[in-house]
Amino acid sequence: MIRRPSCWPVLLAAVVLTGTTGISGIPNTPDIRPSSGFAQTPAPATPPAPANSDIVIIPPERRNIPGQRLTLSLGQLFIPDRFRAPAGGKIDLVIFFHGASWVAEQCFYSAKLNSVLYSISLKDYQKPFEKETSLQDAVEEVTAALRSNIHGGILRIDRICLASFSGGYVAVREILKNEGSYARITDLVLADSLYCAYEDPQTRLRLREDQLAVFLKFAEDAAKGKKRMWYTHLYPPEEKYRDNTTTRTASYLIDRLKGVRVAQNKTNSLGMLLLYSCDVGDFHVRGYSGMTHQDHFNHFYNLAEYMEMISFADKKHLPARQ
Numbered sequence: 001m002i003r004r005p006s007c008w009p010v011l012l013a014a015v016v017l018t019g020t021t022g023i024s025g026i027p028n029t030p031d032i033r034p035s036s037g038f039a040q041t042p043a044p045a046t047p048p049a050p051a052n053s054d055i056v057i058i059p060p061e062r063r064n065i066p067g068q069r070l071t072l073s074l075g076q077l078f079i080p081d082r083f084r085a086p087a088g089g090k091i092d093l094v095i096f097f098h099g100a101s102w103v104a105e106q107c108f109y110s111a112k113l114n115s116v117l118y119s120i121s122l123k124d125y126q127k128p129f130e131k132e133t134s135l136q137d138a139v140e141e142v143t144a145a146l147r148s149n150i151h152g153g154i155l156r157i158d159r160i161c162l163a164s165f166s167g168g169y170v171a172v173r174e175i176l177k178n179e180g181s182y183a184r185i186t187d188l189v190l191a192d193s194l195y196c197a198y199e200d201p202q203t204r205l206r207l208r209e210d211q212l213a214v215f216l217k218f219a220e221d222a223a224k225g226k227k228r229m230w231y232t233h234l235y236p237p238e239e240k241y242r243d244n245t246t247t248r249t250a251s252y253l254i255d256r257l258k259g260v261r262v263a264q265n266k267t268n269s270l271g272m273l274l275l276y277s278c279d280v281g282d283f284h285v286r287g288y289s290g291m292t293h294q295d296h297f298n299h300f301y302n303l304a305e306y307m308e309m310i311s312f313a314d315k316k317h318l319p320a321r322q
């Protein structure tokens with residue numbers, strides 16, 4: 001049975017991995033459920049999965065990724081073994097929301113960024129990040145941890161990339177609502193991770209534009225070269241199924257920026273088929289064929305491809321991708 005991709009937040013609650021617990025093979029990791037403040041109506045064309053059904057997701061092979069891991073108040077800070085603090089003490093930071101930290105770390109390491117990663121995976125993103133100081137609090141905690149574990153003088157966080165998978169976009173949205181936090185964020189990477197409620201859930205004709213306002217603002221700034229934004233999403237191969245919410249939100253941003261979709265037919269190492277691309281300045285959207293839960297999770301597993309294209313990617317002195 002084909003399930004409509006707009007059902008992710010409801011259906012992914014049943015994700016099971018053979019021999020593991022939680023999502024993506026890490027114990028005690030929350031499943032993919034609707035985060036607080038997230039409203040999503042499943043498409044009516046097909047019924048949801050039975051409550052007792054198991055949805056098996058095949059994660060990537062787990063590798064031994066060398067580095068230091070520190071437990072912080074909301075998640076885990078990863079300092080790669082090859083990280084070198086710049087002479088000026090300015091350190092770039094990637095904050096990732098919603099998914100197993102070991103998967104995020106593998107993707108981050110493969111992207112060869114000379115920066116550090118803070119992985120956060122919660123059941124509720126709205127409450128912790130609606131505070132005006134949420135980003136600053138996280139930055140200060142990361143900075144303190146780095147100062148305690150890295151020798152090399154005064155350290156401070158410079159550029160910040162927010163990355164998310166699935167429901168993690170709620171944290172990104174709440175952070176961007178604060179003007180001071182918005183100014184600090186240089187990059188966004190959204191892996192099938194931008195949903196929105198409808199003005200009328202029955203007709204499903206119009207998206208709630210107020211829930212997309214900060215993402216549109218960021219996309220507009222990216223188009224002008226002031227920020228950088230990568231958004232990948234499920235793009236069902238058949239037109240009749242393309243009312244899934246991430247396709248709708250992608251279309252909303254592309255239309256507002258007067259972007260043009262360019263047809264593609266490329267398959268990556270995960271077997272993901274790219275059907276179209278859209279680039280307006282530093283605003284980038286990639287639509288991948290897919291309608292299954294595995295297709296959805298592959299956007300998470302493919303994060304390295306887009307992490308290595310954020311504005312502070314610097315690979316000149318780092319070893320080859322693993």
